[in-house]
Amino acid sequence: MAKPKKTPRPKAQTPKGFADYFGKDVTERAEMLRTIAGVYHRYGFDALESSAVETVEALGKFLPDVDRPNEGVFAWQEEDGDWLALRYDMTAPLARVYAQHRNDLPNPYRRYTMGPVWRNEKPGPGRFRQFYQCDADTVGTASMAADAEICAMLADTLEAVGIQRGDYVIRLNNRKVLNGVMEVAGLSGDDKAVERGIVLRAIDKLDRLGPDGVRALLGAGRKDESGDFTVGAGLGEAEADTVMGFMEARQDTGAGTVKRLRSLVTGSAVGEKGVAELEEIAALLDAGGYGPDRIIIDPSVVRGLGYYTGPVYEAELTFEVTDEKGRPRNFGSVAGGGRYDDLVRRFTGQEVPATGISIGVDRLLAALRATGRSGAEAAGPxxxxxxxxxxxxxxxxxxxxxxxxxxxxxxxxxxxxxxxxxxxxxxxxxxxxxxxxxxxxxxxxxxxxxxxxxxxxxxxxxxxxxxxxxxxxxxxxxxxxxxxxxxxxxx
The missing domain is CATH 3.40.50.800 (Anticodon-binding domain)
Known part of the structure; x- marks a missing residue:
């Protein structure tokens, strides 16, 4: 009689792209989140906890290259045929919450939320499939004052958790300006939607890939160090030059940058409106005492997600750290956001203006540790x-x-x-x-x-x-x- 096969023991290992967090990590994160929540609360934002699971229909297809419901997100099909997925960010769920409860919420509605999100992407060093985000959004106003307030609050938040002034900069741009540039470059129209998406993602990778890497993505495509090939936008040299010119439009002063951007979008109504919005936000920030030592206009910032419709912003830490190979490099981005006036319309059929910011909690905590500023180590019992x-x-x-x-x-x-x-x-x-x-x-x-x-x-x-x-x-x-x-x- 044959011996029954033994059931192999499961491997005690964390799945790829995920991590375990022990006492010190959890304590430091909780302390930092309490500090951030204090700033958000001081600005008048209310807390919200929404479901970690949404319908795929509600989440929408805003992650790069999403052609199937379970590509880019962790999704599964219910017995009734509906697809559900773990949230990949905090903004898409907010749009659903606002559309569902808008008659009971104040208008504008100001909320902040904190928690894990999940992305079904290729993991790598420092790139996880589950990570924490900390968001704050204002829904229901088209005023550029809401965008200026988000930028100011982000600056206050970074300083509150221990990032000193001079060690960070918040970069501000407007997607309408880029849309105007692409219109001038001949990339407008529904038939160019794919190319526009590739261009947006390429520009968003400027810090990581450099001008040559971005230009490759504007053209035929780019092969990375692992051999993976990313298809490019297929632009000609003249079109690529126009886009690269936009990315290099930043001048020594905000006024100089605005003047250069205005010259690039001449003849494009949407582009000119975007420049005017940038001017208005800059004036409001200046009135509040938030100058170029903290917040600057930078045309290279576009943000990767497809739902942004106007001003976009990104917080970058400018101090140097040593990478895993011992090389010095700037720490980079820890937060980003922007205006997304079309997101709620998917549910209501009516445009509902909204703007917000998302902080990458794990990256910000890593930055504090790298500079010895986390300071939240809990004493044992x-x-x-x-x-x-x-x-x-x-x-x-x-x-x-x-x-x-x-x-x-x-x-x-x-x-x-x-x-x-x-x-x-x-x-x-x-x-x-x-x-x-x-x-x-x-x-x-x-x-x-x-x-x-x-x-x-x-x-x-x-x-x-x-x-x-x-x-x-x-x-x-x-x-x-x-x-x-x-x-x-x-x-």
Whole structure:
């Protein structure tokens, strides 16, 4: 009789493009999100949590090269034939929420939201399929003041989380200006929609690919380092020159850039309107004290998603970091957004103006860590060691007393036989204090309180004589345990 085949054990590995986040990572992210939410709230935005799952119809086809429902998004088909998908950003779900609840919402509606999004794309170094976004949007007003406010709020947010002025710049442009340039270049009309999409995505990759890489995408196409080939827009030399001229239109001053852009779109009504909107936003920002040290007009910013219809903006961190090969490079973009006046119309049939910003939470957190500014490392819990298993109730009473006083604490729940292992555990947890009460201490009504942080510092730097004057372990009466712990923790 043949032996039954053993079921192979599953591999304990994270799926490609996904990551596990442990205590410190989660704590730092939560602290940063609280800071961002504070800025958004100060600007008058309300919180919103929408579903992580939407119908594919509601999400729309705004990711690059999406020809099938499950290409670019994680999607599945229900028994009734409907396609559902994990959200790929926070903006498309907002359009559905606003269209569904617009009669109950204030107009304009200002909301912020935070959470994970999912994209079914090729993973790579630093490129994940699940990542956090933090968005703020204003729906229901066509005023350029809404766009100016979003840019100002983004600048305030970056500074609030620890990015110093001078280490970032917010770049502002207008898709209408680019549409005007493409009209002048002969790329308008429905029959040129595919080429326009390729051009938009190519320009959006200028920082990563450089002028030569972008020009290749404007022409026949480009092969990357892995051998993958991206089909280009197929523009001729003259057409490509016009687009490249637009990307190089930035001048030393905002006024100079606007003048150059106006010359490029002469004869295009949509292009001229876009230039006028840029001028208005720049004037509003200047009135609020947000000058070119924080926000500039930059024609190279177009944003990749297809739903932007007007002003677009991107926040770039300008300081240098070292890449995985030891080469210096600028950190790059951590946030982007723009105006999307057509998105809600898909549901209502009526144009509803809207504008907003999305912060790449993981990238911003990585930037703070790279500059040593995250500063949200949480202290581990006070660990109550176990010297006698039969006295677990005593140890639980200690922990309850500490917790009721607002102090993070836990009882060691491993094998208490080896006391050294308990201290090793406390060290691995980053614990500031270990509390010890053996049989002798119990009889005398005292506890030993070990200052693990001071002890580590003494072990690293102090001489023997200094060590004698700086004890890292204290014996105190049991009823004074809480007061001593508070003293050590500086509470």
């Amino acid at each position: 006070v660990v109550v060691t176990v010297m006698d298993r039969d006295r677990m109730a005593d140890y639980q009473a200690m922990v309850a007393e500490l917790r009721n006083a607002g102090i993070r604490a836990e009882v060691y729940l491993g094998n208490p036989k080896n006391f050294g292992n308990q201290l090793k555990y406390a060290d691995k947890r980053g614990s500031p204090i270990a509390i010890i009460e053996g049989g002798d201490e119990k009889e005398r009504g005292v506890v030993q309180i070990k200052d693990l942080i001071l002890g580590a510092k003494i072990a690293e730097t102090a001489t023997h004589e200094e060590w004698k004057d700086l004890p890292s372990q204290y014996e105190v009466p049991r009823d004074q345990m809480l007061a001593k712990v508070r003293e050590i923790l500086g509470q």
